[in-house]
Amino acid sequence: MTPPDKSQNVPGSRRSFIAVLPALFLAGCDWTTGKRTKSALKGFQQFNDWVQQKVFDPGKLATEYADEQLTPEEDFRVNGYDTDEPDMDIPNWVLMVDGLVRSPGDYSMEQISTLPKYVKNLRHCCVEGWSMVPKWGGVLMKDFLAMVGADPNAKYVSVECGDDYYTAWDMASTLHSQTLLAYEAYGKPLGLEHGAPLRVVMPVKLGYKSAKWITRLTVTNEKPGGYWEDRGYDWFAGL
Amino acid sequence: MRTPKVRQHPLIIRITHWVNFIALGIMVMSGLQIYNASPVIPIDFDFPKSVTLGGWLQGGRQWHFLGMWLFAINGVVWVVYNILSKHGRMTTIFSKKDFGGLLPMIQYYLRIRKKHPPVRKYNALQKAAYTSVPFIALGAVLTGVSIYWPVQFGWVTRLFGNYDTARLWHFLFMSALVLFVAGHLFMVAISGWNNFTSIITGYKRVEEV
Structure with a gap:
């Protein structure tokens, strides 16, 4: 210079x-x-x-944390978006399953909880940027899909919820070995604000894919939309 | 009589410079938009609209995940060119023999030394800066990968602790790049118009000694 x-x-x-x-x-x-x-x-x-x-590599696992690394239960939060908790008739709740499955129909919590139970400490990453590590308890989504005879070669699974929420996933992420149908958090039944009686926990995707208050699963080959996806957010939303 | 001109910046350096100007602008402004959705620094502060890009969270994300390709690919071109070309190795990449040039330049800037030490294109301090800033950019890219793909590239995330700490590191690397740009703009401003136009035209007028 x-x-x-x-x-x-x-x-x-x-x-x-x-x-x-x-x-x-x-x-x-x-x-x-x-x-x-x-x-x-x-x-x-x-x-x-x-x-x-x-x-996306279906074999890659999200970190499963030790109990010491859990987010304290009092900090177990819900998203910043203002959502109304739906009135869930928990005693009479069933999960409706349809689409490309061998045994479509309504599945009760009793039937779902006959599947092996898993407890996993997994990070939930919100699209807003915050994250937390709750202790989840429930069954593996892939075990449930096997139980209802879902076609594993189908491309997508979509979900509807007790509120107006809906979303969908690619089959590989849905069958991921850490994708849960959770009915417990921190060793207790899931609270209503966290999606009782049954919610999805999908640590390989952003938080808005982990639907709460689920009421219906549909296995399909036609690409479904989602509440946030239809409002511009990423469809795949992988992590 | 017109003063003679010397070739200062090859075309590829001028192109990557201005692509980087755009890419970094997109990345920082859309990043601040994303920041506002859930501030990583736990204080009650939002970046004003004038420094954000995208208008809303997903708008910011769309710009950010477009800009990331531009920023990363352009950065790789710049680094590869400077390492492989004679021009880059001679004028820009800091090497062992530049250590001797550091002290005289510091003395010059501190006004201890009156005369500017003789240099080709960049002095030793500039070489040190232009050789180290790509590492900061690499840090920004790696921390970016670690929070974009914390499962697929979990090992990168673990390099920076966990998801939350990686997000903080991402913010810090961005801040370091912004500080670099601030210093860069200051140096450009005090170096005058003739120096500035050389990053557009490629040529710089030489003063009579």
Whole structure:
């Protein structure tokens, strides 16, 4: 670097050049939220979804934490989005199963809990950025899908909930060995705010894929939407 | 008489510089948008709209996950070019023989030494800066991977502790890059118009000694 040449240092031009940078960003505010930009970003999101699907290795396991690393039960939180807890008729609750399954129908908690029980300390990562490690208890989703005779070659499984929530997963993530149908947290029956009587825990995906208050599972080959997915959020949402 | 010009920045350096300007702008601003959804620093503070990009959480995420490709690929091009090219090795990459140039430059900046030590394109301090900042960028990319894919690349996440601490590290690497840019802009501002235009035109007028 050579010492500045004073004759070239026109103060006005230097100042105006420095002013150009913030001006560029301020001008950016208009087109960054325009229609064309939005659809281009949406298109690129499809590409990232595709990359995530390619990168996903069903054999990779999420960290299972020791009890000492659990999030304290008093910090077991729900998402920041304002949701109303649905009135769940817990004693009469059944999980409806339909689509590409051998034995469609309604499954009671009694039937579901005949499957082997697993307790796992898994991290729940919210799309907002926060995370927590609760102690979950329940059955493996893949055991339940085997019980109802779901076609493992089907592409998707979608879920409906006691509120207006719905979402869906690719079959590989649904059959992942850490995907749970949880009816317990911290060794106690799941509280209503956390999805009682039965919720999904899917540590290989962002939190909005772990549906609460589930009432219906459908095995399908047609790509289903989801509450947040239909509002612009990632469909695959892998971690 | 027109002063002679010297070739300062090869085309590939000029292109990657301005692509990086755009990519880093996208990454920082959309990152601050994502930050606002659930601040990683536990204080009651949101970044104002004027420094965020995307308008809402998923808008910020869409920009961030577009910008990440631009930032990473452009960064790899810059690093590979500088390592493989004679230009990069001679002018930009810090090497053993640059250690001797550090002290004179520090003395010059502290006004202990009057005369600017003779240099080609970058002095030893600049070489140190331009050779170390890619490592900070690498840190930003790796911490990014560790919170984008904490299961698929769980071993990267574990390098930075856990998901929550990796997220904090991601924020810190970003802050370090922003500090670098601030220092860079300050140096550009005091080095004058002739120096600035060289990153656009590639050429710089040489002063008579």
